[in-house]
Amino acid sequence: MSTMMEKRDLYDKDGNKTNLTYYKGGKIPNGYYPMVVMIAIQNSNGEFLMQKRVLEKGGDYGVTGGHPKSGETPLEGIITEVKEELGIDISNEKIIEFASGCDTKECYKMYYVSLDLDIDKLNIQKKELEEVRWFSMKELKRMVDEKLLNQNQIDFFLKCGKF
Numbered sequence: 001m002s003t004m005m006e007k008r009d010l011y012d013k014d015g016n017k018t019n020l021t022y023y024k025g026g027k028i029p030n031g032y033y034p035m036v037v038m039i040a041i042q043n044s045n046g047e048f049l050m051q052k053r054v055l056e057k058g059g060d061y062g063v064t065g066g067h068p069k070s071g072e073t074p075l076e077g078i079i080t081e082v083k084e085e086l087g088i089d090i091s092n093e094k095i096i097e098f099a100s101g102c103d104t105k106e107c108y109k110m111y112y113v114s115l116d117l118d119i120d121k122l123n124i125q126k127k128e129l130e131e132v133r134w135f136s137m138k139e140l141k142r143m144v145d146e147k148l149l150n151q152n153q154i155d156f157f158l159k160c161g162k163f
Contacts, residue, residue, distance in 0.1 A: 007070040011035055011107045015100060021070050033102055037078040038065035039095070039111040040160045047134035048157050049117065051085065054130050061149060063156065074100075074109040086132065087123025090115065098159055112160045 006024040009017050010032040017035075022028050040063060041049040050061045064085050068077025079091050090113055099110040119132050135143070140157060143149040 006067075008034055008067050009070050009072075011102070013102055015102050015107045024067070033105070033107045035068055035074055035077070036065065036106050036108045037068060037074050037081065037111065038063050038108070038156070039078050039082060039113060040157055041082075041113055041115050041117070042160060043116045043134060044114070045134070045136075047136050048140065048160075049119070049132060050135050050140075051124070051132045052130045054126075054128060057128060059130070061143070062153070075111070078109070078111050085125045085128060086117075087125075088117065110156065110159070 007021050008024060010020040010022055010028065011017055011034070012032065015035075018032060020029070020032055022032075022034070028034060043049070049064070051064060052061050053059055064082050065078070066081040066085075068074055069080065072080060075095065075097070078095070079089070082088060082090050093113050093115060096112045097109055098112050099108075101108060119134065122132060124132055137157065140149060140154055144151055144154050
């Protein structure tokens with residue numbers, strides 16, 4: 001199935017799944033929102049996994065995430081995204097949902113998992129990602145100063161500090 005035909009569920013302003021769907025790239029009716037899922041993966045050294053997208057996808061750094069496919073719960077969606085982008089199965093890990101909500105464009109759920117990974121053994125999705133790296137909080141803050149990340153991305157990791 002082409003990615004343009006990827007079917008996704010729509011949510012109301014309170015983050016409740018509706019019976020409506022849309023196709024990736026298609027028009028979303030007013031009053032309905034797509035779901036975005038993201039996960040912070042932190043190793044036992046306190047570093048966070050970031051992935052650099054290929055130039056065709058913006059070439060920027062970000063966390064693993066995406067949109068659940070129609071019929072997937074947000075949790076199932078983040079498990080799928082991690083498997084697609086990093087080539088690993090986290091379904092048996094302790095995944096913590098630490099934030100959720102809706103803004104003017106989308107609904108979101110943010111997850112956290114503590115996981116030690118050998119990034120050299122990851123099977124990353126080459127058409128999407130150029131590289132994955134571990135970053136300390138100090139390095140991430142420096143990247144904000146250098147305008148390689150925005151403050152919202154750092155705030156995402158700071159929220160994980162309570163786990």
